[in-house]
Amino acid sequence: xxxxxxxxxxxxxxxxxxxxxxxxxxxxxxxxxxxxxxxxxxxxxxxxxxxxxxxxxxxxxxxxxxxxxxxxxxxxxxxxxxxxxxxxxxxxxxxxxxxxxxxxxxxxxxxxxxxxxxxxxxxxxxxxxxxxxxxxxxxxxxxxxxxxxxxxxxxxxxxxxxxxxxxxxxxxxxxxxxxxxxxxxxxxxxxxxxxxxxxxxxxxxxxxxxxxxxxxxxxxxxxxxxxxxxxxxxxxxxxxxxxxxxxxxxxxxxxxxxxxxxxxxxxxxxxxxxxxxxxxxxxxxxxxxxxxx
Amino acid sequence: xxxxxxxxxxxxxxxxxxxxxxxxxxxxxxxxxxxxxxxxxxxxxxxxxxxxxxxxxxxxxxxxxxxxxxxxxxxxxxxxxxxxxxxxxxxxxxxxxxxxxxxxxx
Numbered sequence: 168x169x170x171x172x173x174x175x176x177x178x179x180x181x182x183x184x185x186x187x188x189x190x191x192x193x194x195x196x197x198x199x200x201x202x203x204x205x206x207x208x209x210x211x212x213x214x215x216x217x218x219x220x221x222x223x224x225x226x227x228x229x230x231x232x233x234x235x236x237x238x239x240x241x242x243x244x245x246x247x248x249x250x251x252x253x254x255x256x257x258x259x260x261x262x263x264x265x266x267x268x269x270x271x272x273x274x275x276x277x278x279x280x281x282x283x284x285x286x287x288x289x290x291x292x293x294x295x296x297x298x299x300x301x302x303x304x305x306x307x308x309x310x311x312x313x314x315x316x317x318x319x320x321x322x323x324x325x326x327x328x329x330x331x332x333x334x335x336x337x338x339x340x341x342x343x344x345x346x347x348x349x350x351x352x353x354x355x356x357x358x359x360x361x362x363x364x365x366x367x368x369x370x371x372x373x374x375x376x377x378x379x380x381x382x383x384x385x386x387x388x389x390x391x392x393x394x395x396x397x398x399x400x401x402x403x404x405x406x407x408x409x410x411x412x413x414x415x416x417x418x419x420x421x422x423x424x425x426x427x428x429x430x431x432x433x434x435x436x437x438x439x440x441x442x443x444x445x446x447x448x449x450x451x452x453x454x455x456x457x458x459x460x
Numbered sequence: 461x462x463x464x465x466x467x468x469x470x471x472x473x474x475x476x477x478x479x480x481x482x483x484x485x486x487x488x489x490x491x492x493x494x495x496x497x498x499x500x501x502x503x504x505x506x507x508x509x510x511x512x513x514x515x516x517x518x519x520x521x522x523x524x525x526x527x528x529x530x531x532x533x534x535x536x537x538x539x540x541x542x543x544x545x546x547x548x549x550x551x552x553x554x555x556x557x558x559x560x561x562x563x564x565x566x
Contacts, residue, residue, distance in 0.1 A: 244532075247481075249467035252530040255485040258463050409488075409529035 253456025260336025269320025290338035325432035361443025370427030400457020472539035
């Protein structure tokens with residue numbers, strides 16, 4: 168296990184050496200002004216160069232669902248609907264879909280009809296940016312928007328059992344469909360903002376998401392395979408949590424593990440990151456509810 | 461009460477060994493954890509599971525705090541006759557949830 172840790176560590180060290188190599192350029196003595204000028208130039212050029220070095224995305228044909236990085240037992244649990252604990256929440260969501268709520272005394276089904284047809288493919292397009300919105304919203308927030316505007320009901324708190332159940336029920340209708348978030352002039356800046364967070368070093372460990380999930384996927388970290396972080400099956404049933412959780416909860420966990428300050432639930436940064444990850448996983452099949460270790 | 465998923469083959473041949481799968485939603489709170497206020501979170505687990513086949517007990521399990529949330533129990537039995545398999549989960553407080561599934565034996 169220590170060997171595995173060391174090899175991953177060495178991989179990261181190699182990466183950082185490569186990134187910082189241009190800083191090794193020596194400036195001739197007695198030529199201080201020129202040197203400062205050169206350093207200033209480097210400061211401008213270096214981020215551009217290193218962003219090219221970092222931005223090595225996983226080639227499209229090498230992308231794999233995180234299901235391929237988990238144990239065969241966990242995968243079997245996910246693929247068997249009578250063993251997948253996420254299916255219990257799907258059933259909860261199915262009854263909530265029919266339940267009347269709020270001042271209008273309407274259920275989701277009263278407007279949207281049968282979710283099996285009406286909600287098919289919806290989750291594969293989220294986070295999405297509607298015409299009248301100025302920033303993308305995730306599926307959970309979209310459900311709450313409908314609760315507030317159409318049902319005149321109180322929004323459900325993030326990570327509450329009911330919101331997760333409704334989200335997983337809606338997302339489950341897209342199982343097997345390819346992820347297809349909208350990529351256009353309006354969404355591109357938000358995808359880029361998400362990419363910036365993905366590639367930015369952060370936290371006390373000074374790590375970026377990309378260092379593990381773009382550059383070192385398939386290697387081992389403390390005995391577990393490092394996955395590509397393709398968000399194909401959210402909300403997921405995570406064995407560590409012993410319950411269902413959203414992509415935002417997972418991202419916050421990752422940030423805490425990097426010893427960075429996690430963004431709040433629903434924060435624009437977190438939604439942008441979510442949008443970038445879904446764009447990065449475009450074409451991969453939805454698996455909701457996925458089971459992860 | 462809690463939501464349960466049961467898988468029993470709807471039909472089987474007489475004498476055939478059949479696999480039965482059950483999954484029930486339950487927090488299985490160990491009683492060893494401490495809440496945000498520093499108070500211990502009281503133990504809340506399912507501690508007994510029993511399966512009867514046309515009234516005859518064919519499988520029983522005693523569960524302990526080390527069992528993870530949403531217990532998944534799978535076992536085998538022999539298909540002897542058409543009828544009903546009944547499943548009962550009982551928690552520490554004595555509340556029982558019963559669910560059943562039919563089986564046709566040819």
